[in-house]
Amino acid sequence: MQWDVLVVSSDLEARRNLTRILEDQGSDLLCAPNIHGAIELLEREAGHSIGLIFCDRDLPDGNFRDFLTVLRSLKNKTRVVVTSRLADWDEYLDAMRLGAFDVIAAPCHPTDVEWMLIQAARDLRESAAIARPNSGLHRAASAN
Helix, strand or coil: CCCEEECCCCCCHHHHHHHHHHHHCEEEEECCCCCCHHHHHHCCCCCCCCCHHHHHHHHEEEEEEHHHHHHHHHHCEEEEEECCCCHHHHHHHHHHHHCEEEEEHHHHHCHHHHHHHHHHHHHHHHHHHHHCCHHHHHHHHHHH
């Protein structure tokens, strides 16, 4: 994997579970216990390639809605997966409207986390291809 994963969680047990799953998948990890710490880390690691963020539904200094709102105000388009112990359709829709990449159940199951990594990798590849739409044409033209 060519990008890092940020885990934003104040729940020590949930964070350990998620980091173990992510490490088993070969992910390089960064962790923050709250929104403030996550924003500081994102600003400090601006040159780092953070491709995916897992964020708890509730944090000591707010919730996923607050986190997504702050990210969008900073024009940060990093993919955010909300982890929630509640299976609530309205909450899912709210997260998606606010720009979440997806919502998964907590405690996280390894296959759900692996699926998020696969989807994020696909999304990152597609975004990179859109950002340089003629790169393949340029290579083909220069080869002739």
